[in-house]
Amino acid sequence: MKQTELFRATPKKPITARAAHWMPDAVRSTRDKLRLSVSFSAAERRIFRKPKPMAPSEWAEKHRVVTMSANPGPWRNSLTPYLAGIMDASASPFVREIYCQKCPQSGVTEAALTYVGYLADREPGPVLMTFSDENTCSEVAKDRLAPMFRTSARLQRYRTGRVDDESNTRVNLTHMPIYLAWASSSARLANKPIRYAISDEVDKPGYQATARQGEAAGLELIEKRMTTFPDRYKWWIFSSPTVPAGNIETRMAMADVVFDYHATCPTCSRSHKMSFENIKWDGGRTADPALLERDEKLTWYECPHCQARWDTLTRQDAVRLGGWRCRESGLSLPKTLETRRPRRIGFHLPAWVTPFVSSGKTAAAWLRGMKSANAMQDCFNSHLAEPYTGLSERRVETLALLRDSRPARIVPGNGIIAGLTAGCDTQDDGFWYEIRAWGYGVDRESWQIRSGFVQSFEALEQIIWQDKYRDSGGNEYMIAMAVIDAMGHRTAEIYDWCAKHRGLVVPFQGSARQQRPWRFSAIEHYPASAGKRANKPIPGGLQLLQANVNFYKDELARLWQIDPADPGAWHFHAETPDEWLAMLCHEYRDVHGQWSCPSGAANHGHDCSVYALVATDVLDMRYWERPVEVDPAPPPTSSQPAQSRRRW
Numbered sequence: 001m002k003q004t005e006l007f008r009a010t011p012k013k014p015i016t017a018r019a020a021h022w023m024p025d026a027v028r029s030t031r032d033k034l035r036l037s038v039s040f041s042a043a044e045r046r047i048f049r050k051p052k053p054m055a056p057s058e059w060a061e062k063h064r065v066v067t068m069s070a071n072p073g074p075w076r077n078s079l080t081p082y083l084a085g086i087m088d089a090s091a092s093p094f095v096r097e098i099y100c101q102k103c104p105q106s107g108v109t110e111a112a113l114t115y116v117g118y119l120a121d122r123e124p125g126p127v128l129m130t131f132s133d134e135n136t137c138s139e140v141a142k143d144r145l146a147p148m149f150r151t152s153a154r155l156q157r158y159r160t161g162r163v164d165d166e167s168n169t170r171v172n173l174t175h176m177p178i179y180l181a182w183a184s185s186s187a188r189l190a191n192k193p194i195r196y197a198i199s200d201e202v203d204k205p206g207y208q209a210t211a212r213q214g215e216a217a218g219l220e221l222i223e224k225r226m227t228t229f230p231d232r233y234k235w236w237i238f239s240s241p242t243v244p245a246g247n248i249e250t251r252m253a254m255a256d257v258v259f260d261y262h263a264t265c266p267t268c269s270r271s272h273k274m275s276f277e278n279i280k281w282d283g284g285r286t287a288d289p290a291l292l293e294r295d296e297k298l299t300w301y302e303c304p305h306c307q308a309r310w311d312t313l314t315r316q317d318a319v320r321l322g323g324w325r326c327r328e329s330g331l332s333l334p335k336t337l338e339t340r341r342p343r344r345i346g347f348h349l350p351a352w353v354t355p356f357v358s359s360g361k362t363a364a365a366w367l368r369g370m371k372s373a374n375a376m377q378d379c380f381n382s383h384l385a386e387p388y389t390g391l392s393e394r395r396v397e398t399l400a401l402l403r404d405s406r407p408a409r410i411v412p413g414n415g416i417i418a419g420l421t422a423g424c425d426t427q428d429d430g431f432w433y434e435i436r437a438w439g440y441g442v443d444r445e446s447w448q449i450r451s452g453f454v455q456s457f458e459a460l461e462q463i464i465w466q467d468k469y470r471d472s473g474g475n476e477y478m479i480a481m482a483v484i485d486a487m488g489h490r491t492a493e494i495y496d497w498c499a500k501h502r503g504l505v506v507p508f509q510g511s512a513r514q515q516r517p518w519r520f521s522a523i524e525h526y527p528a529s530a531g532k533r534a535n536k537p538i539p540g541g542l543q544l545l546q547a548n549v550n551f552y553k554d555e556l557a558r559l560w561q562i563d564p565a566d567p568g569a570w571h572f573h574a575e576t577p578d579e580w581l582a583m584l585c586h587e588y589r590d591v592h593g594q595w596s597c598p599s600g601a602a603n604h605g606h607d608c609s610v611y612a613l614v615a616t617d618v619l620d621m622r623y624w625e626r627p628v629e630v631d632p633a634p635p636p637t638s639s640q641p642a643q644s645r646r647r648w
Contacts, residue, residue, distance in 0.1 A: 051122060054122070055087075055088045055091060056087035056088055056090065056091050056114065056115055056118045057077050057083075057084035057085075057087050057088050059117075059118045059121070059122070060075040060077065060084075060087065060114045060117075060118070061074070061075055061076065061077055062154070063117070063121065063152050063153070063154035063155065064114050064117060064148070064152060065148070065151040065152055066110060067143075067144070067147040067148070067151060068143050068144055068147075069110065070356070075114065078320060079355065080106075080107045080111075080354070080355070081319060081320050081322075081323075082261055082319065082324070082347075082349065082353055082354075083107055083108065083110075083111040085259075085323060085324045085333050085347075086098065086100060086108070086111060086324075086347055087111055087114065087115055087118075089324075089333060089337060089345060090115060090234060090236065091118075092337050094341045094342070094343060095234075095337070095342065095343065095344075095345055096233060096234065096235065096343045096344065097234075097235045097237065097251075097255075097343065097344040097345075098234070098235070098236050098237070098238075098344075098345055098346075098347075099237050099238065099248065099251045099252050099254075099255055099344070099345070099346040099347070100236075100237075100238035100239075100248075100346070100347045100349060101238075101239070101240075101241050101248050101249065101252050101346065101347070101348050101349065101385055101386075102238055102239070102240060102347075102348075102349035102385055103240060103349060103350055103351040103354065103357065103382055103383060103384075103385045104240050104382055105354075105356055105357075106349055106351075106353075106354045106356070107354070107356075108238050108349070109140075109144075109200055109238075110144075112129075112198045112200070112236050112238070113140075113144055113145060113148055114148075115198075115236070116129070116145075116148075116178065116196070116198065117148055117149070117152065117155055119196055119234075120149075120155060120158055120173060120175075120176060120178075121154055121155065121158075124173075124175050124176040125176060125195035125196055125229075125232075126176060126177050126178075126179070126192065126193060126194050126195050126196070127176070127177070127178045127179065127194070127195070127196040127197070127198070128179045128180075128181060128189075128192060128194040128196070128197045128198070128222065128225060129145075129178065129179070129180050129181070129197075129198040129200070130180075130181050130182070130183055130189070130197070130198065130199045130200065130218065130222060131180070131181075131182050131183065131200050131201065131206075132182065132183055132200065132201045132202075132204035132205075132206040132207065133182050133183075133184065133204070133206050134182045134184075134185070136182070136200075136201075137168065137169070137180050137181065137182045138168040140180070140200075141167070141168045141169070141171070141180050142168060145171060145178070145180070146166050146171065149171070149173075157174075158173040158174050158175065158176075159173065159174070160172060160173065160174055168180065169181070169188070179192055179194075182206060183199075183202075183204070183206040183207040183218035184206040184207075184218070186221060189218065189221040189222055189225065190221065190225075192225050193225065193227075193228045193229075194222075194225040194226050194229070194233070195226065195229045195232060195233055195234070196233065196234050196235075197222050197225070197226060197233070197234070197235045197236070198236045199218075199219065199222060199235070199236065199237045199238070200238065200239070201238075201239045201240065202218075202219060202237055202238070202239040202246075202247040202248055202251075203239040203240065203241060203242045203243075203246040203247050203248050203249075204239070206218065207219060207247055219237070219247060222235075223235075237251050240381050240382065240385065241380075241381055241385060241386060241387040242381060242387060242388070242589075243387045243388065243588050243589060243596075244387045244588065245598075246387055249387050251346070252346045252348075254344055255342075255344045255345055255346035256340065256342035256343060256344045256345065257326055257327075257328070257336055257340055257342045257344075257345050257346070258326075258327045258328075258345075258346040258347070258348065259324040259325060259326060259327065259333060259336075259345065259346065259347050259348070260273050260274075260324070260325060260327050260348050261273070261274055261319070261322060261323070261324055261325075261348075261349070261353045262274070262322045262323060262324070262325045263315070263318035263319050263321070263322040263353075264318055264321035264322045265303040265305060265306060265308060265310075265318055266308075266314060266317050266318055266321065267303065267306055267308040268303065268305050268306035268308065270303075270305040270306070271322055272303070272304050272305065273325070274301075274319075274322075274350070274352055274353055276350070276352070276362070276366075276383075276384055278301055278302050278303070278304055279299065279300075279301055279302075279352060279359050279362055279363055280299070280300055280301075280302050280309075281298055281299040281300075281359075281360070281363045282298045282299075283298075285367070285370065285563075287363070287367060289363075289364035289365075289367045289368050290364070292360040292361075292363050292364045292367070293358075293360050293361055293364045294360075295360070296311065296312060296358055296359075296360050297311075298360065299358070299359040299360040299363050300359060301314075301315045301318075301352065301359050303318075312355075312358055312359070315352070315359070316355050319353060319355075324347065326340075327348075348385060349385055350383065350384055350385040350386075351382065351383040351384075351385070352383075357383070361383075362379075362383045365378065365379040365382070365383050366379050366383075369561075370561050371558060371561065372554075372558055374554060376388065376557070376561070377589055387588075388588065388589060396578055396581045396582055396585055399560060399572070399581045399584060399585070400572075400578070400581060401564065402560070402564050402569065402570055402571055402572050403571075403572045403573065403574055403576055404447070404564070404571050404572070404573065404574060405574055406447070406573045406574055407573060407574055407575060408449070408450055408573050408574075408575045408576075409449060409450050409467075409469060410449070410469075410470070410471065410472065410573070411437050411447070411449060411469050411470060411471040411475075411477050412437060412439075412447050412471060413471035413472045413473050413475070414471075415626070415627075416439050416440065417437045417438065417439060417440075417447075417471070417477060418438050418439060418440045418621055418624045418626075419437075419438060419477070419478075419479075419480040419619070419621055419624070420435055420436065420437050420438070420449065420469060420477050420478065420479045420480060421435075421436060421438065421479065421480060421481050421482070421483070421612045421615035421616055421619070421621075422434065422435045422436075422464050422479050422481075422482040422483070422611075422612060422615075423436075423482075423483050423484075423607070423608040423609060423610065423611030423612035423613075423614075423615070424460065424482060424483070424484040424485065424608065424611065425485050425604045425607040425608050425611070426484060426485040426486070426487075426488055426490055426494060427488075427604070428488075428489055428490070429455065430453055430454055430455040430456070431453065431454055431455075431457075431460050431484075432451075432452070432453050432604035432605065432607075432608055433450075433451065433452065433453070433454065433460065433463060433464075433608060434448065434450070434451040434605065434608035434609060434612055435448075435449040435450045435451070435463070435464075435469070435479065435612075436448055436449060436609075436612045437449050437469075437477065438616055438621055438622075440624060440625075440626045441567075441622065442622045442623075443567040443568035443622075444559075444568060444616060444621075444622050445567060445568050445569055445570075445571075446559070446569075446570050446571065446613075447571040447573070448571060448572045448573050448576060449469055449573065450463065450469075450573075451576065451580055451605065451608070453604075457493075457497050461501075464479055464482050464504075464505070465479070465501075465504070479504075480615070480619055480621070481504070481505070481506065481615040481618065481619055482501075482504060482505040482506075482615070483505070483506055483508045483545060483611040483612065483614055483615045483618075484497075484498070484505055484506075484507060484508060484611070485508050485510075485607065485611065486498070486507030486508055486509060486544065487508075487509055487510070489529075491526075491527050491529065491530060492526050492527070492530035492531065492533055494507050495507060495523075495526065495538055495542055498542055499538065499539065499540060499542060502540070502542075506543060506544075506545045506618075507542060507544050507545065508544075508545045508546075508547070508611055508614070509544055509545070509546045510546075510547060510549040510610075511546055511547065511548055511549065512548070512549060512550055512594050512595075513548070513550075514546060514547070514548040515548075516548070517547060517548055517551050517552070517617060518545065518546065518547040518548070518614055518617055518618060519545075519546055519547075520543040520544065520545055520546070521543070521544045521546055522541060522542075522543060522544075523538065523541065523542050523543075523544045524537055524538060524541045525537055525538060526538060545614065545618065547610075547614045549595065549610060550594055550595055552610045552613050552614055553587065553595045553606070553610060555613065556570075556584075556606070556609055556610065556613065560584075580605045581605075582602075583602050583603055583604055583605030583606055584603075584605050584606050584609065586598060586601035586602065586603050586606070587603050587606055
């Protein structure tokens with residue numbers, strides 16, 4: 001090994017005899033010509049050498065090898081150019097937290113792993129990678145993280161070679177540890193000083209499991225681990241969104257700057273923010289989703305400037321020519337970082353930016369969502385990368401399109417109505433109600449007849465049984481069944497009222513996880529909360545109607561999306577106020593797939609519609625046969641017996 005001579009010079013002051021008394025005689029005699037030389041090992045020289053600045057995206061193309069992917073091999077920024085911008089922005093010295101609200105399978109997890117490799121090579125420090133559940137944690141450790149260090153010539157040097165140093169929960173390198181944890185385990189998230197954190201799919205239920213166990217929520221526990229690195233930590237937080245109250249949506253709202261991806265048209269060279277409105281397909285709302293998925297020629301992305309049609313390859317070229325831009329100012333990502341110097345940055349990544357999802361799949365997902373609330377939630381979360389709220393307040397105008405020209409209290413004519421049902425939502429100070437008419441047939445087309453609020457049982461009796469509801473021809477219709485909410489502070493009163501009108505009105509209890517859509521349960525006693533009548537027998541007993549409210553709210557969301565000119569549509573009368581429509585829009589599906597209502601938001605109209613809808617199933621109304629009036633038979637003769645005339 002060659003020696004590096006660090007010093008060869010005559011000392012400014014000769015070494016005196018007293019100072020050199022410890023030296024050997026041969027050295028003491030030549031002390032005035034003393035030369036010092038020091039040598040370093042290759043590892044020491046590598047540490048002392050100042051590294052050349054390198055962006056994470058540049059490092060990735062030189063040293064990263066992708067193993068589990070549809071495109072395995074050396075990392076290529078040209079395949080997913082949007083990831084290069086996210087990684088490079090993460091390396092900015094003033095950026096501390098990076099949020100990404102994304103569609104699934106967009107490559108963000110691979111980008112996070114690449115960033116971990118970059119840190120191991122360029123800026124080592126303890127890393128904590130957190131996943132939604134234990135199985136995902138083990139799979140990433142075994143199938144992605146460990147192979148990344150084995151297949152990269154640059155990263156191999158940091159492996160210790162010991163089997164125990166590469167497990168499903170920890171990877172020990174020669175100079176830093178990488179911890180792996182799942183969000184539901186508070187023990188895995190505790191007692192570790194962390195400089196770098198990667199939090200994957202933070203909207204999954206696992207990140208709230210610790211809160212249900214009496215601990216802080218998963219993200220709060222992770223944040224505490226970085227306390228010892230207040231000005232040097234980096235934290236990636238990314239997920240597909242679920243609901244507005246989800247973790248990723250909350251974090252995106254905390255971002256100092258949010259970026260959207262702008263594509264540049266290869267035809268006109270003008271750029272624009274990529275959006276769902278620019279995805280076009282043949283057939284409109286009547287197109288076959290399966291056909292759009294199979295034949296890519298039926299769907300295209302349209303440039304809003306020159307109306308050029310982009311197929312999948314052209315769309316990828318447009319993405320390569322584009323880049324991230326600030327949502328607020330429109331400035332490019334590098335310029336925004338230079339001028340704003342933000343600590344928290346967010347990226348919105350929908351499916352049409354990625355090369356892995358065709359425009360046909362997105363169009364098919366939207367068309368399926370028009371017929372199913374579950375499918376629409378999947379479209380919002382997986383393609384639009386937006387939280388799904390069922391029907392948000394901004395869609396009150398959409399529900400208003402379901403109003404027809406009828407005034408309130410008028411039933412549609414022409415013999416199309418099978419019957420009427422009523423739904424009543426109980427409050428401490430009164431009752432919200434809705435009366436709906438239902439058409440014949442399995443499509444279950446429905447028309448609102450009347451809705452509102454009253455303060456007493458007497459007023460409710462007046463509306464349900466005493467007021468008359470007629471069609472334009474003067475035919476009168478009676479309410480076949482009324483369903484009233486029996487849970488709350490007035491259960492005993494509701495039971496007494498239902499017993500008084502036995503057979504006409506039934507008490508209701510909603511359930512979120514009941515297996516059957518609805519069922520009756522016999523109740524013989526007043527509930528424990530009934531005051532003086534607690535646990536006393538109910539005269540004659542009652543049948544309590546129990547129904548899976550999630551099932552019926554899914555059905556409602558589907559019915560609201562049917563065009564008013566199509567069979568099975570949900571209609572409102574011309575006088576339905578916007579306030580009533582707003583009550584139908586507050587509920588949303590939470591991270592557990594259950595319908596929830598934000599605190600303080602009124603959803604009484606939604607509940608009334610559910611109760612009226614449940615009543616049609618109890619009555620089997622969709623299977624009622626339309627009555628047919630038959631001409632009377634001819635007069636009987638001596639050889640022909642008399643026949644009875646068919647009646648309505």
